[in-house]
Amino acid sequence: MMFRDFTLTDKEREALNAISTKIHKPAKRRIYTQGEAGKYVYRIRSGAVRLEHHLHDGRNQIFAFMWSGDMFGTIEDGVYPASAIALVDTYLFQIPYAALLNLIEVHPRIQTLFLQQVLNYTQAARRHLLLATYPLVVKRLAGFLLECSKQADFYDRHTNILTLAMDRRDIADYLGFAVETTSRMLKELEDMRLIKRLSSQRIMLDRRKIMDMF
């Protein structure tokens, strides 16, 4: 990445906070809808969000899961190209585009923060595409669990327990297969002793063994 060591100064951070509003969304609450005029960009303070695109044929493609520290809300032709929905209880910064563009005139380095975020997103999108196109769905799911285990808020490195913020349908919509397939492949991974389902949302991972699949 071009600007990996970049951080804002206190002054720049203050200026950004001054135009931001702290908002809260409970689980499953919609933040904005695809096609809506885009007025705000968001930064996650805590929680998790999914970005999804509804297609004519009824398919619902999830583009990304966003985590603490991530920004989202880019617009295309003035409107949001995807809907944003809170997966769990989520706290956000809401930043108006109009004020942000003015602020960048004064503090150009704030733009670098956005470039950095967008570059992060392109990396995530690359990994997502790789996952979603693995010929065998069991490999898609295995890779997905590894991705999730990178989120410190949802994975305990000591107990190896992953807490899934999303349900089976979200996973299926992210990886491009049917809901039932999520269950079947979780069972297959469990039979192979790569994971252990403690409850429907809590899964113990054997990251070593899972990585050996790749």
Add this chain to the structure above:
Amino acid sequence: MMFRDFTLTDKEREALNAISTKIHKPAKRRIYTQGEAGKYVYRIRSGAVRLEHHLHDGRNQIFAFMWSGDMFGTIEDGVYPASAIALVDTYLFQIPYAALLNLIEVHPRIQTLFLQQVLNYTQAARRHLLLATYPLVVKRLAGFLLECSKQADFYDRHTNILTLAMDRRDIADYLGFAVETTSRMLKELEDMRLIKRLSSQRIMLDRRKIMDMF
């Protein structure tokens, strides 16, 4: 997009040209290789390029096709995450990262050009994911042909003739199916009278009918 009306001033453009080298790559020539230390970013003057990622299991995933005006060569952890290969005879600007980062200090607006390019890429990546995850491969291919027809250099709006810069394998690697499937689905589209194959690289499109699929 945030900065759709953005253009450089003459002075900024000159400064950028001053650190750029014009280079040429014949068809099928490699520009850089995945894993290589990333020293340059590129802008296409004319031609076309594919960005591909080679996986352990032998699969070759194509992330994007890049066209005239597009920039590529982003790095992750100092190295290129994908290989870049010219599809046809291609002319490029080669811009050293070191000089570019210095130049941005002097002309901050040049960074906006990159932000704009990266945002363009995220849009393309979104459309790519949608295409590559359609449950029916014939729909993937149909959507792909529509995407290609947006490139004025390769699509004649009057005759409706599309010239494919890539071969069957490239298409398969981009859309996530087997090479043979490319042929079979082209035949299926031809049987449905949505396209007409003039030669292996030249295809007449009925864009109206193809769009009706979606």
Add this chain to the structure above:
DNA sequence: CGGCGAGTTGATAGCTTTCAAATGCCGTGG
């Protein structure tokens, strides 16, 4: 206790891959 939604499981149908072989295309060398 009952009811609802999420998750799981089973059987079959449908689609795509794989493997194999044929055909077409094009540049090279005789």
Add this chain to the structure above:
DNA sequence: CCACGGCATTTGAAAGCTATCAACTCGCCG
């Protein structure tokens, strides 16, 4: 100019994988 070789493309048949549809279980909450 033609024959040949190599590569890209196309076609065929069978095997493999996943979606679909239906039924069932589980957990949670009124």
